[in-house]
Amino acid sequence: MIDFWIILTASLVATTTAILGCFLIMRKMAMIGDAISHAVLPGIVIAYYISHSRASFPILIGAAASGMVVTYLIQFFHQKVKLQQDASIGISYTFLFAIGIILISLFSGNVDLDQDCVLYGEIAYVPLDNLSIGGLYAGPRQVWILGTTLIIISTSVIVAYRKLVLTTFDPAFASAMGISVVLWQYYLMAGVSLTTVVSFESVGAVLVIAFLSGPAATAFLLTKDFKKMLYLAVGFGISASILGYYTAVWLAGSIAGAIATIIGLQFAIAFIYIQFLKKARISETLENKALTEV
């Protein structure tokens, strides 16, 4: 049963992040997940300081708030100050992360809070924190939280699919049609903030970032249809979760590490496959040409 819960947790995170990841990589913003997962630190510390508890709800609110702050900062530096997108991301999240570290060191004397416990969730612990409804065992708490997140994100993406695709592909045209590019940017980023925050609490920051960019990038190599790219990315995310878990069991190693490695391998295989396909296609056309010339 432990196997099942861990794989389910990873798959839920994989599905949500893969969907968002497809939009992010097409917007050249894949590293926004990295930014948000670090930038939430001050929000978490402040929320903890105010509520004096490690209950997840206030922490979640604090994290989501600083997630939106970093999104706003990135947008502001990029659009108003005309700084490059990657530079805006770099400066914004390191700044907020640094503030978070200072806050932690200020409070650390009398507080049970450190970088490890806020930044690096451990997926192996997921089955230990269970929820019971009316005295009945209802599965790990994280599974419920992540399941709800998945429903929220996928519904939001389905509802706004056309606008999201249009503002991703051709923002100027979308804007000329009266669609607010900035509004849909924030809509997407709010989703990324929520997902990153709830996910890294259960699977750790590194795996969240790997899930956000890896499966979407692999899917991008293999298809030229955005809808198929979404399905493929989800498929790669889930299969990496299953394969990664059993690899970790087999090696008796870190689960998050193994899943992230599988994500990397999937990309490598897809890349080699594409190169092979290209070569085959070129030699085929050459042969056809030779035949017609004869």
Add this chain to the structure above:
Amino acid sequence: MKPSVETHNLTVIYDKKPAIWNIDFTLPTGKIIGIMGPNGSGKSTLLKAIMGIIEPNIGYSKLFDQDLEDVRNKVSYVPQRQSVDWDFPASVWDVVAMGRYATKGLFKRLSKEDHRMIEESLNKVNMTPFTNRQISQLSGGQQQRVFLARALAQNADLYLMDEPFVGVDAATEQAIINLLKSMRDEGKTLLVVHHDLHTAQDYFEHMVLLNSRLVAEGPTSEVFTKDILTETYGGTLTTLSKVASVLQEKDFPMRHK
């Protein structure tokens, strides 16, 4: 007749330097109108300000005597081809279908009528055989045709096009200008950003000459003159010599049909 586009004191400032300055004009309907000017003269900015993509710092514009919000579905904007990532996973059909989204709600499926318009638009730009082609596999000229088909699918009355002739082959250029002329004959108004002086006279009946501020605006025969062109392009030697060569040959049409 209602004017197609009018701007009043339209000014856009980037980093304290004005991109367009105090632009004031009223353009006729049913004409192919060229927006000409040297690089960095604010041609694209002018289109974007008219379409509300960039908020002007001062001034406003009206389309068909109304605010942009009220006539949005009668106006189509064709961005510069290079402004989008053509590696985006989409087919030619997907991109042209975007032209139909504006009038559709969030959920509404494309109707039979929408499908018919998409097919017709593709046919008008001779891209029907490429309907299912991935956009990453198109040539520059084909990409431009796809953008035009998307605009046609919007079935607008006014089209604002940003450099539709850049990086396209001669055949496509001719096909595009023929298409623009047939649209004009249907009573549509076309506002086209262009930078090639050699072809300008043949393509446009009316012109806006821009160099951050408005240099001249009027029928081509009146504004495409030596003095105005020197004033518009003055400053850089290369463009000046270009102007000189255009004027030398001015009595002889450069393109024979």
